[in-house]
Amino acid sequence: MGVDGSYPILVALWLLPLAGAILNWTFGPQLRRLAGPLGSAAIGASFVATLMLWGSGTQRINTGGVDLVGAHQTLFSWLPGFDFGLLLDPLALIWALIITGVGFLIHVYSIGYMDGDNAFARFFAYMNFFVFAMLTLVLSDNFVGLLVGWGLVGLASYFLIGFWFFKPSAVAAARKAFVINVAGDVGMMFAIFAIFGSVHSISFGDAFAYAGSYATPWLFVICLGLFIGAAAKSAQIPLQTWLPDAMEGPTPVSALIHAATMVTAGVYLIARCAPLWSQNSDAQVLVGTIGGLTALLGAILGCAQWDIKRILAYSTMSQIGYMIMGVGVGAYEGGVAHFFTHAFFKAQLFLASGIIIHALHDEQDVRRMGGLMKKLPFAFVAMLTGVIAIAGIPFIGSGFFSKDLVIYGMLAHGYPWLYALGIVTAGITAYYMCRLLFVTFLGTYRGDVDPSDLGIRHPELAGTSAASTGSEQEPEHAEHDANAQFFMAVPVALLIPPTVLIGWLMFPSTGSGQAENSPWSRFFVEQFPHPVLAATPISEGLTGLITFAAVLAGIAIAYVRYATQPAQVNAIERLRTESTRMPAILRNAFYFDAALDAIFVHTSQLLGTLFGRYVDPHVVDGAVREAAISAQWLGTLVRSFQTGLLRAYALILVLGAACFVVYYALAAGGVR
Amino acid sequence: MNAMAVPLSNYIALSAVIFFIGVAGVLVRRNPLIMLMSIELMFNAANLLFAAFARAWLHNAGHIFVFLVITVAAAEAAIGLAIVVTVFRSAKNVDVDDVALMKG
Numbered sequence: 090m091g092v093d094g095s096y097p098i099l100v101a102l103w104l105l106p107l108a109g110a111i112l113n114w115t116f117g118p119q120l121r122r123l124a125g126p127l128g129s130a131a132i133g134a135s136f137v138a139t140l141m142l143w144g145s146g147t148q149r150i151n152t153g154g155v156d157l158v159g160a161h162q163t164l165f166s167w168l169p170g171f172d173f174g175l176l177l178d179p180l181a182l183i184w185a186l187i188i189t190g191v192g193f194l195i196h197v198y199s200i201g202y203m204d205g206d207n208a209f210a211r212f213f214a215y216m217n218f219f220v221f222a223m224l225t226l227v228l229s230d231n232f233v234g235l236l237v238g239w240g241l242v243g244l245a246s247y248f249l250i251g252f253w254f255f256k257p258s259a260v261a262a263a264r265k266a267f268v269i270n271v272a273g274d275v276g277m278m279f280a281i282f283a284i285f286g287s288v289h290s291i292s293f294g295d296a297f298a299y300a301g302s303y304a305t306p307w308l309f310v311i312c313l314g315l316f317i318g319a320a321a322k323s324a325q326i327p328l329q330t331w332l333p334d335a336m337e338g339p340t341p342v343s344a345l346i347h348a349a350t351m352v353t354a355g356v357y358l359i360a361r362c363a364p365l366w367s368q369n370s371d372a373q374v375l376v377g378t379i380g381g382l383t384a385l386l387g388a389i390l391g392c393a394q395w396d397i398k399r400i401l402a403y404s405t406m407s408q409i410g411y412m413i414m415g416v417g418v419g420a421y422e423g424g425v426a427h428f429f430t431h432a433f434f435k436a437q438l439f440l441a442s443g444i445i446i447h448a449l450h451d452e453q454d455v456r457r458m459g460g461l462m463k464k465l466p467f468a469f470v471a472m473l474t475g476v477i478a479i480a481g482i483p484f485i486g487s488g489f490f491s492k493d494l495v496i497y498g499m500l501a502h503g504y505p506w507l508y509a510l511g512i513v514t515a516g517i518t519a520y521y522m523c524r525l526l527f528v529t530f531l532g533t534y535r536g537d538v539d540p541s542d543l544g545i546r547h548p549e550l551a552g553t554s555a556a557s558t559g560s561e562q563e564p565e566h567a568e569h570d571a572n573a574q575f576f577m578a579v580p581v582a583l584l585i586p587p588t589v590l591i592g593w594l595m596f597p598s599t600g601s602g603q604a605e606n607s608p609w610s611r612f613f614v615e616q617f618p619h620p621v622l623a624a625t626p627i628s629e630g631l632t633g634l635i636t637f638a639a640v641l642a643g644i645a646i647a648y649v650r651y652a653t654q655p656a657q658v659n660a661i662e663r664l665r666t667e668s669t670r671m672p673a674i675l676r677n678a679f680y681f682d683a684a685l686d687a688i689f690v691h692t693s694q695l696l697g698t699l700f701g702r703y704v705d706p707h708v709v710d711g712a713v714r715e716a717a718i719s720a721q722w723l724g725t726l727v728r729s730f731q732t733g734l735l736r737a738y739a740l741i742l743v744l745g746a747a748c749f750v751v752y753y754a755l756a757a758g759g760v761r
Numbered sequence: 762m763n764a765m766a767v768p769l770s771n772y773i774a775l776s777a778v779i780f781f782i783g784v785a786g787v788l789v790r791r792n793p794l795i796m797l798m799s800i801e802l803m804f805n806a807a808n809l810l811f812a813a814f815a816r817a818w819l820h821n822a823g824h825i826f827v828f829l830v831i832t833v834a835a836a837e838a839a840i841g842l843a844i845v846v847t848v849f850r851s852a853k854n855v856d857v858d859d860v861a862l863m864k865g
Binding site for chain 2: 731732733734735736739740743
């Protein structure tokens with residue numbers, strides 16, 4: 090796969106976050122406020138190491154007719170076929186850049202956001218541990234290493250969702266996320282067994298070198314197993330229900346793990362296994378369809394949420410649906426491109442929402458916001474750039490280019506229905522993101538309005554608190570707060586340029602209008618298979634225009650509903666009507682939770698009850714009881730021989746001796 | 762000189778008779794002292810056989826075994842009498858059929 094060699098910087102890049110985690114875990118109480126800078130420095134150093142490895146990661150050497158791309162270092166060998174090592178090729182490099190780069194910014198942000206939390210060091214220990222786990226996932230050169238990283242990020246996610254473990258809802262959300270993810274891990278594990286059974290090696294190189302030799306149904310099973318893992322990790326239908334609940338974690342966690350990096354691991358997995366996927370069209374259809382449906386479903390549900398973080402969670406699900414759809418059908422550059430831009434703009438959106446939540450003292454319900462443009466102008470600018478990027482405004486929103494690559498890829502690879510789905514979803518995305526923006530920032534502040542007037546049914550559940558925006562604070566607290574705001578503002582400001590501009594990487598640089606000529610595509614030219622595609626009836630430029638039309642329609646509807654002058658004036662009444670008339674199917678997220686409960690949870694409970702009531706008392710206990718009864722019966726039988734009469738024993742002895750005598754007399758052929 | 766004026770079969774027959782007298786005594790009598798004496802009879806039947814074969818085959822191993830058996834018999838008698846005394850002290854009775862504490 091890569092050029093073999095010794096790359097100490099690569100090992101450092103991988104292990105630095107682990108060192109940060111161990112230090113923060115061990116010396117947390119002594120470090121106090123230094124835990125944050127220490128944790129951030131570990132990730133920052135790791136990011137620098139990634140940049141230093143740019144040359145190694147993109148090097149290309151042709152030996153014996155085989156192109157070797159990237160850097161490869163074997164760490165240790167175990168049983169035959171089990172060689173563990175690190176691989177940094179363009180795909181891993183892109184992921185490592187996001188994990189350490191965006192990860193570093195989010196760590197710095199956390200210094201401000203988590204300021205004053207009792208478990209400051211524990212938070213950074215978990216965050217560093219997560220980065221280490223995620224790097225293990227993307228830098229492994231084999232399936233087992235990948236699975237180890239896969240499991241560890243799930244563990245880190247569990248730790249961080251349940252970070253505020255005194256909240257029962259957070260604990261429940263963490264448990265749900267973990268259980269669903271482990272279900273996915275099992276699917277992946279079986280796929281890896283199948284791969285090892287076929288090629289007797291766990292390394293990517295061996296598994297992909299013989300990609301053409303797998304039997305087709307067998308390959309479909311492998312792809313299906315891998316996709317179960319990917320679907321659980323990346324919140325695809327039907328395993329998506331844990332992601333909105335995961336918003337119980339602190340906002341930086343949502344930004345790093347549940348938006349930018351961990352949830353895109355499924356995209357990485359499919360892009361990494363592109364040689365397998367390209368061989369099996371059934372798997373491509375399945376994954377593409379599920380990705381497309383998830384994109385649509387997430388977008389529809391995004392329109393029906395009131396919690397600012399849950400809106401973003403559903404939009405994450407929807408955008409990952411795009412990525413999965415892209416890598417699923419073979420538009421690998423598009424799927425990975427959307428991961429790349431999404432990491433920036435979704436982190437931006439989450440961090441901006443974190444600023445709002447922080448300023449409003451843990452208020453997350455957008456109905457109780459409103460008019461924040463004047464109070465939080467910086468958050469507004471940050472949120473606006475994020476919305477422009479995710480909605481896909483051409484040229485000034487990075488999401489436009491990457492989403493266009495995915496949508497056009499659907500047509501190019503021969504999936505017109507997914508193409509249509511992608512365009513519709515783009516329109517809905519623009520609608521619900523603008524709805525979020527308008528409801529939050531326009532109009533007047535509604536935090537002091539009675540919650541029931543806004544149609545909030547259970548204000549105690551919505552995490553509401555007394556709404557004051559800093560006017561009653563102690564001076565010392567205010568100074569503290571200013572410090573925190575500084576640490577929160579800088580990363581957001583640094584994220585604005587890439588959010589706006591990074592999409593230009595995917596723009597054709599030679600002016601031929603073909604996306605294959607973009608720097609982005611050239612970067613991945615050896616990474617992914619490039620089948621020859623038929624000409625499409627609609628050109629890529631026209632696709633962009635159609636998508637933009639859908640986006641404009643979405644924005645227009647949102648504008649009419651939330652941003653016009655009458656809508657702003659009547660905002661309270663509007664929001665109440667919308668809340669009370671929300672269809673039950675949307676409030677319950679298409680009943681996926683109920684369905685999963687009915688299919689898996691209730692079945693397990695029923696099975697458990699069945700076993701508890703019948704199998705355990707009758708089969709398990711029964712066997713033990715029967716064994717005891719037989720032993721007792723045997724004892725009674727043997728006891729009857731023990732008469733206690735000395736002469737009886739003597740008689741038995743004599744008879745026994747007589748038997749011996751008779752036997753030997755006969756055996757010797759009678760008396761001589 | 763004829764080593765054995767009396768034929769070997771006579772010794773074997775006598776030994777068998779003495780042995781079965783001893784067996785019958787152990788099985789029939791309930792007095793432990795008589796039973797011990799019966800056991801001694803069995804021992805000595807065996808001794809007689811050992812000595813007779815030793816003489817007949819001119820092999821001294823038989824004699825050696827006789828001494829061994831006499832030693833064991835002495836030890837057995839000592840232990841047996843000790844048990845009888847102990848049982849008599851606790852039960853005021855020397856009928857072996859009454860000593861059946863170990864009945865299952």
